[in-house]
Amino acid sequence: MKKAAGVKKIGKVMGEYKAGSLHSGKGGPVVTNRKQAVAIAMSEAKMPMRGQRTAKNKAKK
Numbered sequence: 636m637k638k639a640a641g642v643k644k645i646g647k648v649m650g651e652y653k654a655g656s657l658h659s660g661k662g663g664p665v666v667t668n669r670k671q672a673v674a675i676a677m678s679e680a681k682m683p684m685r686g687q688r689t690a691k692n693k694a695k696k
Contacts, residue, residue: 641680648676 651657652672659666659675666672677683 641682644680645676645682648672648679652676 648657649672652666652669655665657666657672657675658664659671666675
């Protein structure tokens with residue numbers, strides 16, 4: 636089975652975090668907080684953070 640593009644991106648970013656090469660912003664400081672790394676991964680994969688409101692969620696309420 637093929638992985639979705641977003642899942643691949645998250646895996647790549649979290650691998651960078653684990654290796655200690657993930658930076659916040661372009662050439663910013665190295666990320667040492669796991670929660671920040673997850674936020675960066677979700678942002679790069681264009682996926683909503685858990686519990687975040689999206690157009691789909693707003694339509695339900």
